[in-house]
Amino acid sequence: MxxxxxxxxxxxxxxxxxxxxxxxxxxxxxxxxxxxxxxxxxxxxxxxxxxxxxxxxxxxxxxxxxxxxxxxxxxxxxxxxxxxxxxxxxxxxxxxxxxxxxxxxxxxxxxRTDLRWETRHGARAMRFDLPDFVAFDIHILQRPGAAEDYPAALADEAARRFAVFSDSRIADLSRNIGAGLPGSADGYTLDQLRERLATYAGxxxxxxxxxxxxxxxxxxxxxxxxxxxxxxxxxxxxxxxxxxxxxxxxxxxxxxxxxxxxxxxxxxxxxxxxxxxxxxxxxxxxxxxxxxxxxxxxxxxxxxxxxxxxxxxxxxxxxxxxxxxxxxxxxxxxxxxxxxxxxxxxxxxxxxxxxxxxxxxxxxxxxxxxxxxxxxxxxxxxxxxxxxxxxxxxxxxxx
Structure with missing residues (x-):
């Protein structure tokens, strides 16, 4: 190769x-x-x-x-x-x-939900945390109908996570999930992301x-x-x-x-x-x-x-x-x-x-x-x- x-x-x-x-x-x-x-x-x-x-x-x-x-x-x-x-x-x-x-x-x-998550030996890695992502979708982005897309147990866990999120964690999730292509200056605010999602209706x-x-x-x-x-x-x-x-x-x-x-x-x-x-x-x-x-x-x-x-x-x-x-x-x-x-x-x-x-x-x-x-x-x-x-x-x- x-x-x-x-x-x-x-x-x-x-x-x-x-x-x-x-x-x-x-x-x-x-x-x-x-x-x-x-x-x-x-x-x-x-x-x-x-x-x-x-x-x-x-x-x-x-x-x-x-x-x-x-x-x-x-x-x-x-x-x-x-x-x-x-x-x-x-x-x-x-x-x-x-x-x-x-x-x-x-x-x-x-x-990804985390761009520099700490691993077992102190290295930093990218991570997708499913309950955190669901918490973002339901409680931060507040996408209509989002809760119905997930099993009840997962939605409940996401709610528990969101209840203890700090302001900085909410900001990090919004920034990380709304990022654009790697290397680009693109990215979405929450309102812009909602607008983009709406273009896929149907x-x-x-x-x-x-x-x-x-x-x-x-x-x-x-x-x-x-x-x-x-x-x-x-x-x-x-x-x-x-x-x-x-x-x-x-x-x-x-x-x-x-x-x-x-x-x-x-x-x-x-x-x-x-x-x-x-x-x-x-x-x-x-x-x-x-x-x-x-x-x-x-x-x-x-x-x-x-x-x-x-x-x-x-x-x-x-x-x-x-x-x-x-x-x-x-x-x-x-x-x-x-x-x-x-x-x-x-x-x-x-x-x-x-x-x-x-x-x-x-x-x-x-x-x-x-x-x-x-x-x-x-x-x-x-x-x-x-x-x-x-x-x-x-x-x-x-x-």
């Missing part, structure tokens, strides 16, 4: 040179300052390439070109936004980019899935033409939130998407952390069955605090948690070997050590939540070690 590293641009407190020293060979980045729905300017694309080359690496993967809420709801300027998204693909391809990640999560991107999972298919029907032919693989990131966490549908949470969801637009250019961002929050997702088996259409891989691990869906979970060390990371990597290496035998140009799958715990100097660096320097360095080293061992000639998986 190609070892990449997410970099949020010049304001990132972890530099491209840091990534190179950690062992990365390529960078995953995006133009977070360009408004969603706009075409990415060619000079800004060139500038980002130059910034990354100056640090000693190359820009391998775009994560992400955001899909606007207008596209997801098919309201407002949605058709113009699809045209602009396609034009951005053309410009990125012209600059040498061959992999573009995106997501189709309504309103919220990845959602849009259930089936309708949202049709909107995704309509989007792909327009942009995938462009991706094929310019030689780019686009790959959808899974829902994070992989279940409905705040009454919103989620349509990329399981293998069946992905199979429906891939079958609807059966082009190799239409593929999967295989995120073991997002998908691993569901106990019914068998990650090694999913990696093997979806392998031909996996174009980008996020490797991280979560520890679930229950086997039901939804559940509380936290982001554990890369080789800990509920996912058999060795088996997942073995499946991906087998796919790379198959692609090499076919002579495919995309035989080497880009991966990145996704997220990481704040450890050692990370605890004072205060980088983008989930994206520390040393925590990701540790994760990348562990993942590379697994890959190197499985690729050894005596085992031959990646030979």
């Amino acid at each position: 190609r070892h990449t590293w997410r970099w949020f641009g010049p304001l990132d407190r972890v530099t491209v040179q840091d990534a190179a020293q950690a062992g990365a060979t390529g960078i995953v980045s995006a133009l977070h300052h360009i408004p969603t729905g706009d075409v990415w300017p060619q000079d800004e694309i060139a500038k980002r390439h130059a910034e990354i080359r100056a640090g000693g690496l190359v820009w391998d993967v775009v994560e992400s070109v955001p899909v606007s809420e207008d596209i997801k709801t098919q309201r407002g300027d949605w058709r113009a936004h699809i045209v602009n998204w396609s034009e951005t693909l053309r410009r990125l391809a012209g600059s040498g980019i061959r992999t573009v990640c995106y997501n189709f999560m309504p309103v919220l991107d990845w959602t 849009i259930d999972a089936d309708r949202l899935r049709r909107h995704l298919t309509d989007f792909l029907a327009e942009v995938v032919p462009v991706a094929e033409q310019v030689g780019i693989n686009i790959c959808a990131h899974p829902d994070d966490p992989p279940w409905p939130l705040l009454g919103l549908p989620r349509i990329l949470s399981t293998e069946g969801d992905y199979r429906a998407m891939l079958d609807a637009v059966p082009s190799r250019a239409n593929g999967v961002t295989f995120c073991t952390g997002s998908l691993g929050a569901r106990s019914d997702n068998d990650l090694p088996a999913m990696a093997a069955r979806l392998a031909e259409r996996i174009h980008f891989v996020h490797l991280r691990n979560v520890t679930r605090e229950g086997e039901e869906t939804p559940c509380s979970f936290f982001e554990d060390e890369h080789l800990e948690g509920g996912t058999d990371m060795v088996a997942v990597i073995a499946a991906l290496l087998a796919e790379e070997a198959r692609r090499r035998a076919e002579g495919r140009a995309d035989a080497e799958i880009p991966m990145r050590p996704d997220h990481g715990q704040d450890i050692l100097d990370d605890l004072t660096r205060m980088a983008q939540p989930g994206y520390p320097a040393i925590g990701r360095l540790k994760g990348l080293a562990e993942l590379r070690g697994v890959e190197r061992a499985l690729s050894h000639p005596r085992l031959g998986i990646g030979a």
